[in-house]
Amino acid sequence: MLMAIGGRRHPRVIPGFGVTIGFTLAYLGLIVLVPLGALVAKAAELGPGGIWAVATDARVFAALRLSFGASLAAAAINAVFGLLLAWVLVRYRFPGRRLVDALIDLPFALPTAVAGITLATLYAGNGWVGGLFAGDGWLGALFGPDGLKIAYTPLGVVVALVFVGLPFVVRTVQPVLADFDAESEEAAASLGASRFATFRRVVLPAILPALTTGFAMALARAVGEYGSVIFIAGNIPMVSEIAPLLIVTRLEEYNYAGASAVATVMLAVAFVLLFAINLLQRLDRAQAS
Amino acid sequence: MSIEIDSVRKRFGDFEALRAVNLSVERGEFLALLGPSGSGKTSLLRIIAGLDFADAGRICIDGADVSALSVRERNIGFVFQHYALFRHMTVARNIAFGLDVRPRARRPERAAIAARVEHLLGLMQLDGLGTRYPAQLSGGQRQRVALARALAIEPHVLLLDEPFGALDTKVRKELRRWLRRLHDDMGLTTIFVTHDQEEAMEMADRVVVMNKGAIEQVGTAQDVYDHPSTPFVHDFLGNANRLPARVAGGRATVAGLDLPAPGVPDGPAVAFVRPHEFDLAAPSLSARGIEGTVAHVFANGPILRVEVDVPGLPLALEVEAMRGTTMVAVPERGARVALHPRNIRLFADR
Numbered sequence: 001m002l003m004a005i006g007g008r009r010h011p012r013v014i015p016g017f018g019v020t021i022g023f024t025l026a027y028l029g030l031i032v033l034v035p036l037g038a039l040v041a042k043a044a045e046l047g048p049g050g051i052w053a054v055a056t057d058a059r060v061f062a063a064l065r066l067s068f069g070a071s072l073a074a075a076a077i078n079a080v081f082g083l084l085l086a087w088v089l090v091r092y093r094f095p096g097r098r099l100v101d102a103l104i105d106l107p108f109a110l111p112t113a114v115a116g117i118t119l120a121t122l123y124a125g126n127g128w129v130g131g132l133f134a135g136d137g138w139l140g141a142l143f144g145p146d147g148l149k150i151a152y153t154p155l156g157v158v159v160a161l162v163f164v165g166l167p168f169v170v171r172t173v174q175p176v177l178a179d180f181d182a183e184s185e186e187a188a189a190s191l192g193a194s195r196f197a198t199f200r201r202v203v204l205p206a207i208l209p210a211l212t213t214g215f216a217m218a219l220a221r222a223v224g225e226y227g228s229v230i231f232i233a234g235n236i237p238m239v240s241e242i243a244p245l246l247i248v249t250r251l252e253e254y255n256y257a258g259a260s261a262v263a264t265v266m267l268a269v270a271f272v273l274l275f276a277i278n279l280l281q282r283l284d285r286a287q288a289s
Numbered sequence: 290m291s292i293e294i295d296s297v298r299k300r301f302g303d304f305e306a307l308r309a310v311n312l313s314v315e316r317g318e319f320l321a322l323l324g325p326s327g328s329g330k331t332s333l334l335r336i337i338a339g340l341d342f343a344d345a346g347r348i349c350i351d352g353a354d355v356s357a358l359s360v361r362e363r364n365i366g367f368v369f370q371h372y373a374l375f376r377h378m379t380v381a382r383n384i385a386f387g388l389d390v391r392p393r394a395r396r397p398e399r400a401a402i403a404a405r406v407e408h409l410l411g412l413m414q415l416d417g418l419g420t421r422y423p424a425q426l427s428g429g430q431r432q433r434v435a436l437a438r439a440l441a442i443e444p445h446v447l448l449l450d451e452p453f454g455a456l457d458t459k460v461r462k463e464l465r466r467w468l469r470r471l472h473d474d475m476g477l478t479t480i481f482v483t484h485d486q487e488e489a490m491e492m493a494d495r496v497v498v499m500n501k502g503a504i505e506q507v508g509t510a511q512d513v514y515d516h517p518s519t520p521f522v523h524d525f526l527g528n529a530n531r532l533p534a535r536v537a538g539g540r541a542t543v544a545g546l547d548l549p550a551p552g553v554p555d556g557p558a559v560a561f562v563r564p565h566e567f568d569l570a571a572p573s574l575s576a577r578g579i580e581g582t583v584a585h586v587f588a589n590g591p592i593l594r595v596e597v598d599v600p601g602l603p604l605a606l607e608v609e610a611m612r613g614t615t616m617v618a619v620p621e622r623g624a625r626v627a628l629h630p631r632n633i634r635l636f637a638d639r
Binding site: 181184187188190191192197201202205 | 376
């Protein structure tokens with residue numbers, strides 16, 4: 001930004017700072033700020049006290065906690081396994097690599113409701129996967145006589161969010177990993193670093209900015225996700241009810257101010273989270289440049 | 290440390306990168322692997338380092354077979370062509386890396402590492418740059434950081450892959466001399482890869498000329514330049530005019546001249562004459578030379594370069610002389626001249 005302003009005094013090869021910044025601000029205002037502003041304005045009808053009362057209501061609080069908790073968990077899982085997938089896709093040549101590469105994007109393309117119904121069917125106690133984890137399934141026995149219930153529990157919510165968030169980490173890390181200079185790894189090895197030390201001290205710092213971006217995107221997507229979650233969640237208030245569903249419920253009750261109050265709280269929390277991630281990245285970048 | 294390379298072979302798919310290479314490197318020697326790209330010089334260097342492994346053959350360092358050891362076990366300093374510095378670490382952290390990653394039992398104290406880094410920074414003339422990041426350094430400085438990092442683990446063998454390839458001429462010249470001094474002071478055994486013959490000649494105790502995965506000739510710079518053993522070496526080291534020739538019964542015919550050719554088998558041959566090995570004179574009947582027409586004259590400071598078109602030769606001959614010595618007068622374009630080679634080397638044309 002500073003550089004762009006400096007550019008006004010020293011003409012650049014490509015001019016047009018004034019026009020482009022004006023357009024950028026107008027566009028952002030129209031597409032992002034106006035709807036969000038309307039939302040906050042609606043919520044403001046309740047007054048700060050009213051919004052606080054909504055946010056601290058036990059059912060709303062439980063839903064918010066589930067939404068953000070499950071989203072963070074899913075984004076963390078995606079960060080680990082998305083990195084692994086990106087690594088395999090970039091580093092190794094194997095038959096069917098292109099097919100696997102194409103599969104990564106499918107969660108983007110599938111209508112979320114379809115994904116939700118499919119997941120709910122698979123992970124229900126009598127589904128293929130859910131059956132394995134049921135009390136009489138092979139894996140279920142590991143979790144005690146009742147097995148592990150996935151569908152219609154918070155765990156099911158995490159499963160759905162992992163599914164929809166998968167492409168983000170893979171697609172942000174993949175190009176950075178592909179550009180990564182393999183000589184750095186060889187240099188580390190020639191200096192006596194073990195494989196693990198090479199990964200932790202040389203490779204990971206280089207891809208960390210991309211990884212956090214992927215994490216943030218997966219997190220943002222998961223917080224707002226609705227369609228794929230509501231089928232597998234079971235939506236039991238206080239247990240497996242996510243905040244977006246609660247908003248829809250409020251709307252169906254014609255409680256518009258209540259709905260927008262919950263939405264405003266979500267918006268605030270999401271903003272704080274993404275801002276914090278951004279700040280971390282900035283610190284990391286300042287260190288590197 | 291002495292290095293013994295014993296019939297090392299390496300293939301990459303259909304490409305034969307190294308065909309049974311044998312080489313011994315003396316303790317304390319400074320050796321250049323010289324060759325065009327694809328000659329196998331970098332493959333050989335990487336196999337010595339343990340970054341690649343030979344398909345067959347052995348690498349021994351000080352008599353011990355290290356063929357099965359990985360790069361991290363060989364304790365060899367390796368400097369990469371593009372330096373491969375760790376971009377997210379400061380210069381000091383880069384240099385300390387090899388010590389930092391040691392298992393606790395073998396890792397020096399924090400203060401000892403810092404002192405070693407400080408010492409290396411001084412040695413590399415990088416004082417005060419320890420807190421910078423690689424992106425903030427010039428090419429020559431990065432090169433020296435890469436060197437300091439490789440030397441921090443106190444290797445006895447230093448391997449460098451095209452160490453000056455990415456630097457401009459002036460910096461390159463300074464660094465060459467400096468590296469040579471460093472090698473002598475630290476008592477290292479150094480092998481470096483280059484495609485620049487001038488660099489190899491100037492720095493190395495011995496030059497190994499490689500071509501198509503095999504060693505063509507090994508010798509001192511003077512030796513390989515004055516007595517090239519194959520046409521390839523002659524062509525590759527220094528400028529040379531290449532003339533087609535025919536040998537029959539111990540005599541060779543080269544561009545109309547009749548010369549003795551002891552030891553060269555009958556049949557087609559190639560003759561090499563370096564540009565400075567010609568005497569240029571006006572055509573005369575008494576002394577027969579290679580006659581031609583002056584096509585170009587370039588005066589480059591004290592050196593005069595003349596290109597002479599000779600009928601029947603595909604390329605113009607290049608002649609070089611110090612001004613005012615062998616050439617009596619500066620020839621003019623279009624003038625008829627006779628060339629008298631003082632030195633001709635003949636090889637059978639395979």
